[in-house]
Amino acid sequence: MTPAQLRAFAAVVRLGSVKAAAADLSVSEAAVSTHIARLRGELGDKLYARTGAGLAFTPGGLRLAGRAAELLGLQDRTLLEVSQAGSGRRLLRVAASSLFAEHAAPGLIELFASRADDLDVELSVQCPERFSTLLLNRAVDVALGPRPAEVDKAISAAPFLNYQVVGVVGARHPLATRHASTSELRQQTWLLGPSATGRTGIVPTVLRRLNLDEEHQRIFQSHAAALEEAKHGKGVALGLSFAVAEDLARGDLKRLTAPPLPAKGVWSSLALDGPSAPAAVSELIRFLTTPGAIQAMQRSAGVTAGRFRPAIHVTHWS
Structure with a gap:
């Protein structure tokens, strides 16, 4: 063949x-x-x-x-490794869900890549439902984000960070100062990032719990853009608690007090089992649970709304 x-x-x-x-x-x-x-x-x-x-x-x-x-992906990976050996550099290809990629990945990968002078990290935004396929085809080396419901037995998954999603509105929004019922929430305009279009993760779970009609959902190119619209009183947004902490402290956003919020989620790492995985994969997985990595993810400045491109976003760190 x-x-x-x-x-x-x-x-x-x-x-x-x-x-x-x-x-x-x-x-x-x-x-x-x-x-x-x-x-x-x-x-x-x-x-x-x-x-x-x-x-x-x-x-x-x-x-x-x-x-x-799988064979073609392994061939591409082999060619890449041979090329890297000649140049003296390594490449780690990371797939991440949109919410993780936008808010937690920049700080994490910048810190991780800075620890090794010979390492380049490539980040691409992918739907969690595709994590297994991408790993099995050797298109990426490791995936970070919510654990899909079905994971191939050749792939190991390990949780590394618990997080919380809260509902927020602008300071002048009618719901900023009072409790909202579930039926009232269903009538609001919801300002959502690209993670709302998938099936896996805490944001789709919240939307399913609310049984929210599509006519009340507005999907933005980034989660930051959705939060920016919420600041202007345009509707209800969902945000990571650590990502909106400063906006809440300044009063630009108000936390929504209504069920089923806040909602808790878990991010996991997924990688192929066995010795064939690049050494940088195990290095990253070990690093994910260190205090420095957790602080870097939660304090990450993220990327701006204008720079985030979920469909094609690929970023290199070196």
């Missing part, structure tokens, strides 16, 4: 047709078909057949589909 053959097969699996795979790989359909034919010959398996409903994979094809992305 060659990498080109595996990439062709993985693209067919992902996109559902040879034509779409060829377009994605910028090659001809004949090239993709040739790669698949050679895989079939080498493995002695049809891998898949075309049906009226799409592609039907054989048991062997399904097994190869699971391995192809």
Whole structure:
């Protein structure tokens, strides 16, 4: 099996047709078909057949589909490590949920990267539901954020920080000085960051508990932008208790007194088990629970609303 053959097969699996795979790989359909034919010959398996409903994979094809992305990810990781060995530097690729990436990751990673002169850290914002896939495919080395409901048995997960989310409104908002009922909360405009669009984490959990209609939700590019709107009395926002502490102390925001708030959550680290993981992964996981790391996460200045880009945000620390 060659990498080109595996990439062709993985693209067919992902996109559902040879034509779409060829377009994605910028090659001809004949090239993709040739790669698949050679895989079939080498493995002695049809891998898949075309049906009226799409592609039907054989048991062997399904097994190869699971391995192809993993093998390609391992190849990319190996090439990266060889390149790093030549340059004398290491790269740690971190995936993080949007709430963690915006408010806790900057201080944590800046401090962690400063401890090793040969280490670069790359942070990307990802949905927690994708953590397992990214780790199994070797697309990232470690994931930080809420633990997904389902985690592959090859992945170890360890909690490292408890946190609290509170409801806040501007000082002149009608709810700033009185208790609100659950039914009244459902009629408010909720100003939310990108974490509200997922299924995993404390923010989606709060929204489900409230049974909040979508028409009352406004999703912003960042959690900081949502909090800024709340300061101007535009609605109710959710914020990490340590991230809004200064705004509450200054009186720019008022804490909401209403169920089901405040709500408690836990951030965890996820990484592949076994000795193949980069040494920097175990270094980071050990570092996460140290007093210095906890202080760095809770005192992080975060990033501004204008700089945060959840869909494509990648930041390097060195």
